[in-house]
Amino acid sequence: MTDMTAALLKEFGTSFALTRLARPRPGPGEALIRVRAAGLCGTDLKVAGGKMRPGLALPAVIGHEIAGEVVSTSDGALPPGTRVACHPYLTCGRCASCARGNTNTCAHIALVGLDRQGGLAEYLAVPETSLIPFAEHTSFAAAAVSMDAVATTWHALHGRGRLKAGERVIVIGAGGLGLNGVQIAAGAGAKVAVVDRNPHRREVALADGADRVVAFDDTASLREWSAEGADLILEATGSRAGFDTAVSLLADGGRVVCCGYTPGLKFGMDSTGLAGRELSVVGSRGSTFADAAAALAAVDRGDVRPRIDSEYRLDQVDDAFARLGSRQALGRVVIVL
Ligand SMILES: [Zn+2]
Ligand SMILES: [Zn+2]
Structure with a gap:
């Protein structure tokens, strides 16, 4: 044979x-x-x-x-x-x-x-x-x-994101990558919140170690979780809504790591915020x-x-x-x- x-x-x-x-x-x-x-x-x-x-x-x-x-x-x-x-x-x-x-x-x-x-x-x-x-x-x-699904998220959080214990991490999109991101970040001693539109995914993210999960229209409530915003955000949706949400939730000096993408889609952000708040936007591949x-x-x-x-x-x-x-x-x- x-x-x-x-x-x-x-x-x-x-x-x-x-x-x-x-x-x-x-x-x-x-x-x-x-x-x-x-x-x-x-x-x-x-x-x-x-x-x-x-x-x-x-x-x-x-x-x-x-x-x-x-x-x-x-x-x-x-x-x-x-x-x-x-x-x-x-x-x-x-x-x-x-x-x-x-x-x-x-x-x-x-x-x-x-x-x-x-x-x-x-x-x-x-x-x-x-x-x-x-x-x-x-x-x-x-x-x-x-x-x-795990290695890409590992590279995004540990490699590109320079994840440190005690940081506040938000995962945008609790799909194949994001759910592993919750476990990796929580496992590294970070405090993790998740933004996802799907209530079932939000439940799974809670079970996987997130201490706060919200829908896209409820991200303002994350200010109760962290008034300053997040130190590190994993953007895993590759969507404009995901990117805009990530930028809006960053603490001053915060980093957003983008590992999702959509062919042809352009991201944008306010240049004053980018420079004035020393935000970092980083891509992460594989x-x-x-x-x-x-x-x-x-x-x-x-x-x-x-x-x-x-x-x-x-x-x-x-x-x-x-x-x-x-x-x-x-x-x-x-x-x-
Ligand atoms: Zn793949
Ligand atoms: Zn080579």
């Missing part, structure tokens, strides 16, 4: 087709992985809808939050059956960003599940340097979403391998328990995308194989 089942994206905006394909053949320095879980995120929705990478060659196997078991490696360093997550960003190691250690903005970055075959298939070949082993007690689904390893270690320790909204089989991938597109998900939607 040298073939496998894969969910193929054949045309943008349409359903996936379950297809038999040849199993990938690992190249030099690559491992063959039996995929056991693939998380889906907003990026996958944009890609499948043709909104993010319209030039993507179809048919394609997407999916970049991947965990599975090692089938083989080139040097045998990881024995067959080893539980591994795959950090999906493949970097060149030679550009200016890589030289500074900012591999997440590598000039030649390639994403597993976009620039090469992704996780919506039974097998995957990836460079061994992208693999991170994880504990027996961590589920494949949790490990898979750690590679993006994660480095070190962020992903730290995030997965936090999951192994139980410090972060990634929220899994629902699990679907590979033959239910259309239902999974419908759930993702409904914007009702409480945490990640995951395909388990």
Whole structure:
């Protein structure tokens, strides 16, 4: 048996087709992985809808939050059956960003599940340097979403946000990233509030460690929680309303880290406030391998328990995308194989 089942994206905006394909053949320095879980995120929705990478060659196997078991490696360093997550960003190691250690903005970055075959298939070949082993007690689904939903938030809060214990942190948007942000910030000793339009998400955020949750039309009440505003805000909605809300809730000298985005959408803010109050607006993109390893270690320790909204089989991938597109998900939607 040298073939496998894969969910193929054949045309943008349409359903996936379950297809038999040849199993990938690992190249030099690559491992063959039996995929056991693939998380889906907003990026996958944009890609499948043709909104993010319209030039993507179809048919394609997407999916970049991947965990599975090692089938083989080139040097045998990881024995067959080893539980591994795959950090999906493949970097060149030679550009200016890589030289500074900012591999997440590598000039030649390639994403597993976009620039090469992704996780919506039974097998995957990836460079061994992208693999991170994880504990027996961590589920494949949790490990898979750690590679993006947790690692991206880890990078945003710890890397770009310079999160410190005792700070007041507001998370705008308690979706796949934001709910992990609540746990990461609370776990680091911050005081956390959440702004989200969905009452179910607000409830989950409370359970995950937020001490105040509000809707967008009730953010004025956060002044009772912190009269001065927030030291650090994670903007995870990528919407104009989210950004404007974040700016309005910043303390003097506060930082807003934007990890959400919408292609074509422009943000803006009052220049007097930006200069006069010494506000910082920072973008945050993906994660480095070190962020992903730290995030997965936090999951192994139980410090972060990634929220899994629902699990679907590979033959239910259309239902999974419908759930993702409904914007009702409480945490990640995951395909388990
Ligand atoms: Zn993603
Ligand atoms: Zn590079």
